[in-house]
Amino acid sequence: MSVTDEKTMLKAFDRFDQQALERAMDMARETLDIEVDAMHALQRRLLGDDSVGKAVGLLLACGGRVVVSGIGKSGHIGRKIAATLASTGTPAMFVHPAEAAHGDLGMVTAQDAFIAISNSGETAELMSILPIIKRMGAPLIAMTGNPKSSLALLADVHLDVSVAKEACPLNLAPTASTTVTLALGDALAVALLDARGFKEEDFARSHPGGALGRRLLTHVRDVMRSGEAVPRVLADVPLATALLEITQKGMGMTAVVDEAGHPIGVFTDGDLRRLIERVQDFTKIVIRDVMHANPRRVRPEQLAVDAVHVMEENRINQMLVVDDEDRLVGALHIHDLTRAKVI
Incomplete structure (x- = not known):
């Protein structure tokens, strides 16, 4: 760190008194505690039902691609889930629900499987396109925080990503809920990876620009x-x-x-x-x-x-x-x- 950077950092710390700094540290620790507790609760739920197994079965049987959709923070998580699936042997893509309602729904076919992500389970943009997905005959997997929501009831498989509370002190900003949704997406991807017999060589073929790709593809x-x-x-x-x-x-x-x-x-x-x-x-x-x-x-x-x-x-x-x-x-x-x- 340069002398200038160090001075700038010290000035920033000088703006806070010791009590404020201690509170900031407490808030950071509490955030991590809440998110860890939410992950443990998700783990206990997964042990108590077979919803993940059913979801994996639907995705394995899919003859097309896995289409992931969500809006807002759920959309950001959905993009990451789609990217992880695609890089680990399950062809996948992300479709924004608002764009889907204006033409992008043409990307989805009856051979695809659809993963809809909404914490409330009532997101209007998603709900407006799901009847069409159902009429196509594409299997629908919902990831919501409300098992009684419209989306959960419409889905072929519902994955419960509810949390006791968000890490946000106002209990408003998606924090713990997005963490468990992302983790569950990773769990699906890894389960599918294993079921497909996906190997290092397969991973390298989808990552030719990365270090592992070069190591496993260069002769x-x-x-x-x-x-x-x-x-x-x-x-x-x-x-x-x-x-x-x-x-x-x-x-x-x-x-x-x-x-x-x-x-x-x-x-x-x-x-x-x-x-x-x-x-x-x-x-x-x-x-x-x-x-x-x-x-x-x-x-x-x-x-x-x-x-x-x-x-x-x-x-x-x-x-x-x-x-x-x-x-x-x-x-x-x-x-x-x-x-x-x-x-």
């Missing part, structure tokens, strides 16, 4: 150097020739191959430094005599993250890439993996 062939960029020399060449190849290709090493192109060794910058410590005359050295035999290999179709593991375990910065017949087809440097953000 060695995507980042390896190939063709003339791969340093290689035959086993009987002088050390000077190998050093020239290392310098020209800029990988800090060269592969040593036989006449058929199979790698039989590797020589690195580190090997050269260690050689200098014990050898004075390099002119008569053949690369076969100073190379490391049986170098580490990886195949093009393997995940790049597997190559990272091998490099880390063996404390090496380069690896050779071979085909099914053990012929040299590429090379990897740790910097290549860093640039590809696999590491």
Whole structure:
């Protein structure tokens, strides 16, 4: 934190006396206590009925998408629930109820499942479109804080997200109620994820721009150097020739191959430094005599993250890439993996 920022923060604190600060801390703690209590109450309700199981069954049977809808704070929560469902193997989207009443309802089909979120269960914008949803034959799941509300009674499955009170001291601003609704949405998504057998690889396919996506979708062939960029020399060449190849290709090493192109060794910058410590005359050295035999290999179709593991375990910065017949087809440097953000 800069000196200026620290001074600004201290001035802000100076505006409050100690009693006001203590009250602020008490309010923060009470908010968390209320929301934790609301979560525990939700958990007890879930253990007491089978509504979540029924909802999961409807969503699993859905041949289309899960359409989530709500307005105001419920709408914000609905968007997050739809996003979580979509990223964990359940195709989903959010539709604003007011927009749905003016054309966006055309996005919904009879093959979809509809999740309507309203704490009161009486939201006018939602209630105006739900009769059409019902006539379509799309299953309706309601998430409300009032089991006797119009929305709850209209739904095929009602999920009770009622709370004893909001964390807001006026008991007005949606706080505890939105927290339990969001948590229940996460519970549905995770239950569906497990039921569908959703794996890390599936998650990566829907998150190609994220770190996990890069780790699980990037293969060695995507980042390896190939063709003339791969340093290689035959086993009987002088050390000077190998050093020239290392310098020209800029990988800090060269592969040593036989006449058929199979790698039989590797020589690195580190090997050269260690050689200098014990050898004075390099002119008569053949690369076969100073190379490391049986170098580490990886195949093009393997995940790049597997190559990272091998490099880390063996404390090496380069690896050779071979085909099914053990012929040299590429090379990897740790910097290549860093640039590809696999590491």
